[in-house]
Amino acid sequence: MYNPHPESERLRRIFEDTQVLRKPIAGIVTGYHVLPYVLVGPDEEHSARSVEIRGKIRVSPRLILTPRHLGQTYEQLFDDPQLMDRTLVGRVFSFLYAGRQNIQLESEDLRITRIDRDPRAQIERALDELMRGEILDTGVIFSPEVKFYPVSIERFIAEIMDREFPHP
Secondary structure, three states: OOOOOOOHHHHHHHHHEEEEEEOOOOOOOOOOOEEEEEEEEEEEHHHHHHHHEEEEEEEEOOOOOOHHHOOOOOHHHHHOOOOOOOOHOOOOEEEEOOOOOOOOOOOOOEEEEEEOOOHHHHHHHHHHHHHHHHOOOEEEOOOHHHHHHHHHHHHHHHHHHHOOOOOO
């Protein structure tokens, strides 16, 4: 059977195998937000080493999608400017992406570091650091393949959205 996207199964597996070990306490319901994260996974070249990515996801305010085909404004349609139907709410998430792993990259929003420690030990260290600093807004993520860390970030965002906007 022909699969036009041969990597889709691999990406699905990475998404499913990603472990969100800690989610930010604060919600993302209104306004602009920044969601810091620490993502750790095995180094592709040395399994006893890990790659740690510290970054920030920028979250936009809620976007309202108006039903233009009805010729009505949001307020007219719902007769209440404060009401927000979940099916009409959207968000934009953005984060930096570095495609190659053979670089050392640091910026305010993204820092990639190779560490001589196995991934589980590095995750424990990150969790301890956040607990000692009483930092409540930072997520911790284990990625099975750091080379595809945006897929693991997507899992992190999906879990936060499911918590913030539960399905009926």
